[in-house]
Amino acid sequence: MRAFTLGYEAGKRFLDDHEIFELIEKGQKEETLSQEEKPKLTLEGLLPETEPFRAIAQNVAGGDVEAAVDLVKTAIGNGRDGLIVVTDGLLKGMDAISVLYDHKQAYVPEILLAAQALNAGLRECGDLGALESKGTVLIHTAEGDLHDIGKNIVAAIVAANGYRVIDLGTSVDSVRLLEAVRENSPVAVLGSSLMTSTRSAFLETADLLVQEGIEVPLIIGGGAIDGAFAGQRENMRYARDPGELVRVLDAIARAKGK
Numbered sequence: 594m595r596a597f598t599l600g601y602e603a604g605k606r607f608l609d610d611h612e613i614f615e616l617i618e619k620g621q622k623e624e625t626l627s628q629e630e631k632p633k634l635t636l637e638g639l640l641p642e643t644e645p646f647r648a649i650a651q652n653v654a655g656g657d658v659e660a661a662v663d664l665v666k667t668a669i670g671n672g673r674d675g676l677i678v679v680t681d682g683l684l685k686g687m688d689a690i691s692v693l694y695d696h697k698q699a700y701v702p703e704i705l706l707a708a709q710a711l712n713a714g715l716r717e718c719g720d721l722g723a724l725e726s727k728g729t730v731l732i733h734t735a736e737g738d739l740h741d742i743g744k745n746i747v748a749a750i751v752a753a754n755g756y757r758v759i760d761l762g763t764s765v766d767s768v769r770l771l772e773a774v775r776e777n778s779p780v781a782v783l784g785s786s787l788m789t790s791t792r793s794a795f796l797e798t799a800d801l802l803v804q805e806g807i808e809v810p811l812i813i814g815g816g817a818i819d820g821a822f823a824g825q826r827e828n829m830r831y832a833r834d835p836g837e838l839v840r841v842l843d844a845i846a847r848a849k850g851k
């Protein structure tokens with residue numbers, strides 16, 4: 594039973610005894626490590642090494658809109674390519690703060706400020722038509738649900754990872770969602786629900802997509818969702834946090850040859 598649980602969590606395969614012991618030992622070690630002994634992620638360690646990208650990334654991660662914009666303007670003025678400034682500077686800063694957030698070393702306001710600095714910097718980089726998008730995703734909160742802080746963070750992180758994000762807002766019904774899917778041919782539809790009373794809207798949406806013959810995954814998350822709930826429909830899947838979501842999206846995009 595234990596083997597099944599661990600095997601399942603480690604990627605839907607059974608583990609041998611040796612692997613199980615290794616996992617248990619690793620978990621116990623992490624448990625017994627004191628706060629000081631735990632390997633600590635630092636912002637400095639997550640930033641790019643070369644300037645001006647390091648400074649740009651640092652100010653995005655630090656949410657300093659003005660400094661990020663000034664540094665981007667100077668880099669562009671000095672002949673740096675806008676696309677490189679985005680990929681090697683601005684996005685690296687958002688990546689860094691996202692990693693810290695996933696490890697509970699950064700919090701909601703910092704993510705939102707970083708997203709502002711990222712967006713302000715992006716506006717200085719001119720036409721980024723050359724930045725190949727990994728695909729479009731639609732994001733929304735379930736019908737009846739007005740909580741949007743988590744959704745906005747997810748949207749910012751997904752956009753920072755190279756996707757074109759269309760945010761349909763809060764309390765979106767399945768018919769409106771279907772229209773948007775038809776208009777935009779997304780690689781995935783993302784849904785957020787924080788209230789158990791609203792999550793059933795996702796079942797309706799998943800069924801409607803199947804009924805209409807539309808093959809697009811509905812990836813859902815938020816406090817009201819877990820793997821068991823998402824497992825109720827074949828075209829639905831759960832992602833725990835923005836980091837896991839990006840990994841899932843990248844796998845979908847890769848399968849589509851992006």
Ligand code: B12
Pocket residue numbers: 701737738739740741742743744746747783784785786787788789790812813814815816817831832833834835838
């Ligand atoms: C802030 C908040 C509000 C704010 C919302 C402001 C806003 N613009 O969003 C206000 C005050 C307006 C509000 C209202 C209500 N709220 Co409220 N609210 C919260 C609170 C305190 C925090 C939620 C939050 O923003 N967390 C911070 C964000 C960053 O975290 P997150 O949303 O979980 O998102 C992260 C992950 O879940 C994940 N994620 C989220 N979405 C997605 C989507 C995908 C695709 C993926 C992969 C991941 C993902 O990634 C995010 C980043 O890590 C929670 C309690 C709690 N601890 O969660 C209650 C809570 C959600 N609220 C609750 C309730 C009941 C209500 C009200 C009905 C209260 C009332 N009686 O009026 C109303 C409902 C309004 C409505 N129709 O939606 C309940 C829901 C209970 C339930 N399980 O059904 C909670 C859990 C409080 C409680 N313990 O009772 N609320």
